[in-house]
Amino acid sequence: MEITYIKMHGLGNSYIFVDLFQSNFDESIFAPLAKSVSDVNTGIGSDGLILIHPSDKADVGMRIFNKDGSEGRNCGNGLRCVAKYAYQNRIVANKAFTIETKANNVQAHVHEVNNYVDEVTIDMGEPILTRNNIPMKGTSSDTVVNEPFTIDDKSMNITAVSMGNPHAIFFVEKIEDAPLYELGPRITKDDRFPEGVNVEFVEVVSDTELNFRVWERGSGVTQACGTGACASVVAAVLNGHVLRDKEICVHLSGGDLYVKWANDGHVWMRGRADTTSTGMYYWNR
Numbered sequence: 168m169e170i171t172y173i174k175m176h177g178l179g180n181s182y183i184f185v186d187l188f189q190s191n192f193d194e195s196i197f198a199p200l201a202k203s204v205s206d207v208n209t210g211i212g213s214d215g216l217i218l219i220h221p222s223d224k225a226d227v228g229m230r231i232f233n234k235d236g237s238e239g240r241n242c243g244n245g246l247r248c249v250a251k252y253a254y255q256n257r258i259v260a261n262k263a264f265t266i267e268t269k270a271n272n273v274q275a276h277v278h279e280v281n282n283y284v285d286e287v288t289i290d291m292g293e294p295i296l297t298r299n300n301i302p303m304k305g306t307s308s309d310t311v312v313n314e315p316f317t318i319d320d321k322s323m324n325i326t327a328v329s330m331g332n333p334h335a336i337f338f339v340e341k342i343e344d345a346p347l348y349e350l351g352p353r354i355t356k357d358d359r360f361p362e363g364v365n366v367e368f369v370e371v372v373s374d375t376e377l378n379f380r381v382w383e384r385g386s387g388v389t390q391a392c393g394t395g396a397c398a399s400v401v402a403a404v405l406n407g408h409v410l411r412d413k414e415i416c417v418h419l420s421g422g423d424l425y426v427k428w429a430n431d432g433h434v435w436m437r438g439r440a441d442t443t444s445t446g447m448y449y450w451n452r
């Protein structure tokens with residue numbers, strides 16, 4: 168099977184994009200295709216697969232499949248890439264437009280300088296803070312803010328936030344000491360999260376800056392996670408580390424994202440989206 172693709176990334180969080188405005192495939196191929204293209208040795212190498220598709224609910228639609236073939240409901244870095252692609256390939260005519268995800272419809276705004284889109288801002292909508300809707304098991308309170316969380320012999324405090332997909336945020340003193348490889352793969356599959364969870368370790372650098380590392384559900388360690396950065400800023404506000412309605416710079420392994428949890432409840436994310444290559448994938452199923 169031959170599949171035309173584009174490889175793009177948001178701060179090193181890379182995906183293989185397939186434009187379903189141009190071609191059509193059977194639903195059954197997407198999960199195995201995500202696994203196949205993501206393999207760095209026998210595929211292309213990426214954190215997953217993203218479909219750009221026609222939508223009857225928004226100007227353009229996005230679906231995301233993680234490296235292991237599981238489907239996610241939202242992807243912040245993917246949204247900025249889809250916005251850039253849709254504008255540059257004239258799927259949309261205006262710089263401001265809507266994108267449908269499995270979680271919600273978001274508003275995108277591309278920033279064009281000398282005919283080149285370098286940054287994209289996304290209004291990600293409102294975070295979900297209720298335990299049942301994150302979802303996370305437990306009864307101690309309706310929201311999960313700085314709640315004791317023990318795994319094996321390690322006691323930490325968790326704040327859980329959904330940006331349409333679930334995030335478990337742990338504040339640490341120093342980002343270099345975060346137990347990312349030790350606990351990331353355990354927490355992501357912990358029974359307390361019926362749908363799994365994206366795991367973030369966050370250091371508060373100042374009242375305008377956070378350091379951030381992630382173990383993504385279905386993909387493992389990635390260079391960046393847009394929804395994770397948004398969830399971390401919300402968690403930092405809830406814990407009194409940073410102010411609401413103020414733009415916070417989140418330092419991820421692959422670069423910086425600018426995130427604000429506005430007073431109207433919406434979370435805004437601004438950052439780069441980059442294209443690395445286009446090509447034909449020859450898939451031996």
Ligand SMILES: N[C@@H](CCC[C@H](N)C(=O)O)C(=O)O
Binds near residue numbers: 238241333385395
């Ligand atoms: N990298 C993404 C999130 C991708 C989906 C996630 N792994 C999940 O399963 O929820 C981002 O930039 O937000």
